[in-house]
Amino acid sequence: MVKFDSDSRLFSIKQKVILTQTDTTVGFLSQNEQKLREVKSRHDSKPFIVVHKNFKSLLASGIRIPSQKKRVLRRAKKTTFIVKNQAFRVAKETLHSSLLREVEWNYSTSANKAGKNFSLTFCEEKADIIIQNKKGLFQGASSSLYKINNSKTKRLR
Numbered sequence: 001m002v003k004f005d006s007d008s009r010l011f012s013i014k015q016k017v018i019l020t021q022t023d024t025t026v027g028f029l030s031q032n033e034q035k036l037r038e039v040k041s042r043h044d045s046k047p048f049i050v051v052h053k054n055f056k057s058l059l060a061s062g063i064r065i066p067s068q069k070k071r072v073l074r075r076a077k078k079t080t081f082i083v084k085n086q087a088f089r090v091a092k093e094t095l096h097s098s099l100l101r102e103v104e105w106n107y108s109t110s111a112n113k114a115g116k117n118f119s120l121t122f123c124e125e126k127a128d129i130i131i132q133n134k135k136g137l138f139q140g141a142s143s144s145l146y147k148i149n150n151s152k153t154k155r156l157r
Contacts, residue, residue: 013031013103013129014030014031014032015030015031015032015035016030016032016128016129017029017030017032017035017036017039017126017127017128017129018030018106018127018128018129018130018131019111019123019126019127019129019130019131020130020131020132020137021131021132021133021135021136021137021138022051022091022108023051023078023089023091023092023143024078024140024141024142024143025110025111025118025138025140025141025142026110026111026118026123026137026138026140027108027109027110027111028040028108028109028110028123028126028127029051029106029107029108030106030107031103031105031106031107033048033107036048036107036109039126039127040109040113040114041113041114042109042114047086047087048087048108048109049080049087049088049089049107049108049109049143050086050087050088050089050105050106050107050108051088051089051090051091051105051106051107051108052088052090052091052104052105053090053091053101053103053104053105054090055073055074055090057090057104057105058073058088058090060104061088061105063083063084063086063088064083064084065083066083066148066149066150068150069148069153072148072153073090074090076090077092078141078143078144079143079144079145079146080143080144081145081146081147081148082146082147082148082156083147083148084149087145089108089143110142111123111137112139117139118137118138118139120137123137142157143157144157145157
């Protein structure tokens with residue numbers, strides 16, 4: 001199921017908040033960070049995770065990955081990394097929507113009110129576009145979270 005909340009057929013997907021099943025759990029995706037902050041009522045001091053569609057897109061973003069950690073990043077599944085206060089993840093599973101296949105990266109956050117569980121009614125009110133496959137939307141486990149630098153790797157979640 002795909003729901004568009006737009007009058008025009010030619011809309012900018014970069015300005016929309018998309019509700020979809022991500023590689024870990026149901027989440028909001030957008031390239032508009034400010035719009036995601038409004039949806040989640042999130043403080044400016046708390047950054048979003050940037051989800052890249054592949055490792056090449058991650059390297060093109062300008063994030064400098066320590067050389068000895070690149071292999072770990074390439075092989076990681078459902079894992080978020082923090083390097084120099086930039087949180088990112090590479091989504092191995094491709095999204096089956098033709099809307100999202102060409103987008104190199106998105107800001108990502110869980111689809112819920114801050115500190116609450118997933119609520120479909122809340123999400124449907126806040127999302128501009130809803131992408132759902134035959135399995136539906138479900139709250140899964142969040143990604144593992146590691147902070148890495150040249151010498152250490154620290155598990156945060």
